[in-house]
Amino acid sequence: MTRDTRSLELSDEQRLNRFPASPLCSLSWWFHGESRMVGFDEPPAASRPMPGRFVFGGPHRVPTQSWCPGPAHAMMLVLLPDALHHLIGLDAERWVNRIVDAAEVLPPEWLALCEAVQCAPDDEARVRLIEDFLDPRWQAARPAQVMTAHRYSDWAQGLALRAATSSAGRSLRQVERRIKQWAGQPMRELRGMARAEKAFFDALAAAPDPDWAGIAVEGGYADQSHLCRETRRLTGFAPVELRRRIAEDESFWAYRLWG
Structure with missing residues (x-):
């Protein structure tokens, strides 16, 4: 998703960006202006710099917000944590409730994509770069059993099914451990987000x-x-x-x- 406020006159409060708790991971770029981290109950004046030029956000069990001190043009790619597990071996549990420099998480070829997206001439070209990068890698890495996820409930159901039928072990404890490794959170938390x-x-x-x-x-x-x-x-x-x-x-x- 993209956000472009270069042509808008907004107050400091309107330049806040509020996000709910979410099982998704994210990768963010800023093409114009900047965004700063600010605690959920903090005013914009308490904001802090983002930890890198390209920022990775893990699954969050709490709501978050950021603040743009001026006009900004940004893009955020959101990905399911189990997809990132298959693509790059991400241990989602390690990144729950964290926003870090993408270089701490992503392999070199993904960081090269970040640079290419940053330098692309417009959003259409950026989306095309991302799609051309991800599609062949996902076709090669995707699990044999994939459910079409229209909502969090669909995704959580498919995740539980894959974890239960994995050949790596099918005891309840092993299934729960696998879900937490892939999604970063226990199934109880994922079902709560699906209800919400x-x-x-x-x-x-x-x-x-x-x-x-x-x-x-x-x-x-x-x-x-x-x-x-x-x-x-x-x-x-x-x-x-x-x-x-x-x-x-x-x-x-x-x-x-x-x-």
Whole structure:
């Protein structure tokens, strides 16, 4: 996904970039301007420089945010952690809740891709470079059993199935260990994120006054209070406030893009 604010007049608050907890890994570039790391409960003034020119983010069990002090043009590639395990042998558990210089994680040929993307003339050329790089490598590395993942729940189900049918050992403990190695997090956490994603889409599709109790039941929560606790843990906001901010707050652009 890309973000270009060069033609926009935004306040400091609007230049925040808010992201929910996510099982995904990310690789980020900045072509104009910069982005700085800022704690979820911190003001932009407390921001810190990113750890490198190209930044790798592991799966996150907590919400995160960054801040652009001025106009910026950036791109983020998001990848499932088990795909990166097959492609480069990534141990996702090592990078949970971490944002680091990509050189700490990626092999030389991937860093060469980062340089090529940085120097490409436009976003269309950048996407083409990424696709041309990834496609042959994924065709060679992909597991024989692959499920089409439309949502986190589809992906988590496919991950559990592959872990359970792997020839490397099929005891419950081995399956759980394999899932955590591939995804960085236990299946319990992945299922929690899948529930939250379903509730997110159900709330966006609902009328102006969603039936939160019904959304909680349909999403597999024990009750509405459980939904509220989990939503706050994964996003930092209660469901009603989160829905309002997605609709009104510029810093929630990534949520709108996902929806």
